[in-house]
Structure formats: structure tokens, C-alpha cells
Amino acid sequence: MSRAPSIRDHPASAASAQAIPAASLSPSAGGGVTSCPLPYRHQQLERQLAVALPDPQPDPAAVDAPDKDKLLPKQVASQVEAQVPFEFHIQPEHTEMWRRLGVRPATNAADPYVTEAKYCVYSEAFNAYMYTSAWILGV
Structure with a gap:
């Protein structure tokens, strides 16, 4: 009987398998979770986002609101x-x-x-x- 296909069989999973946190539940290991470094793609994306994201504090004078200074x-x-x-x-x-x-x-x-x-x-x-x-x- 052959086994069902697994995600581990996919060629792309070999590179990302190392990025999955390695959980150890054995008492000798302390029962904690050990994390592995992010894969290269994620590190690259984080660097791009850090450069691409605008300043989170927009200039209030530059905000154009249609109802600005209007009163009910x-x-x-x-x-x-x-x-x-x-x-x-x-x-x-x-x-x-x-x-x-x-x-x-x-x-x-x-x-x-x-x-x-x-x-x-x-x-x-x-x-x-x-x-x-x-x-x-x-x-």
C-alpha cells in the first residue's frame, strides 16, 4: 500500500523545513520550544518592508479631509x-x-x-x- 502524498514530498518544502520551530516535548529537553532562524525569503522581505514603509506619522497639515473645518x-x-x-x-x-x-x-x-x-x-x-x-x- 502506498502512502498519501505529503507536503514534505514537495521540492519547495526542503528549504523551508529548517525554518519551522523545533518543538521538543521530552522532559530532558525542558519541554520548551526552540526556534530556528527565519528562512532567507522572510529576512529579505523584512528588510524590504523596513525600507518601503512610509513614516507612520503623516503631517497633519498635509491631510486633505473633505469635511475638515465643517460643523454640524x-x-x-x-x-x-x-x-x-x-x-x-x-x-x-x-x-x-x-x-x-x-x-x-x-x-x-x-x-x-x-x-x-x-x-x-x-x-x-x-x-x-x-x-x-x-x-x-x-x-
Whole structure:
């Protein structure tokens, strides 16, 4: 009866067989695991990765985020309220202002991107309208 093919029979396994940790469970060997050096391919890959990987700390000024410096309505209301001598809330004050000044379309509009970009933009990521600092000054 012939035995089933084994991975050890594959020609490529001869070179990598030495890279497999040699585990010894005999009490005389201390029952520990002895590791063998990485095969040449792995050492070469580690050297290439060390050279190829960019600096993990990107420059914050270089990051281009589409919603950078944009504010959600709650943040707008809070900042406006800090500048005026009365309470300013999302409902009804902020809503009344964007409607009156035509800064953005009504909720559930067919095209939510039709906005006054100087003051407001639609964010697909948040599925919401976001406002600029110019809007706070304009309110």
C-alpha cells in the first residue's frame, strides 16, 4: 500500500523545513520550544518592508479631509449662542435661518448637493448638511 502524498514530498518544502520551530516535548529537553532562524525569503522581505514603509506619522497639515473645518448644526447653534445675547437652538432658530437665506435645500430634497457652498455643504459620509465658519458669521 502506498502512502498519501505529503507536503514534505514537495521540492519547495526542503528549504523551508529548517525554518519551522523545533518543538521538543521530552522532559530532558525542558519541554520548551526552540526556534530556528527565519528562512532567507522572510529576512529579505523584512528588510524590504523596513525600507518601503512610509513614516507612520503623516503631517497633519498635509491631510486633505473633505469635511475638515465643517460643523454640524448642533455645533453651529452652540457657537452662535456664545456670540449673541439670547438663546440660539437648532430648532427653530438655525432651521429658520437656513430656510430664510436659502443656504441649502429642504430635507429629503431630490438633489441635496444644491447648497450655497460658502456656507453649507452636503456630506455623504454623515448623510447630513455641514456648515462653515462663514455661516456662523453670517447668522
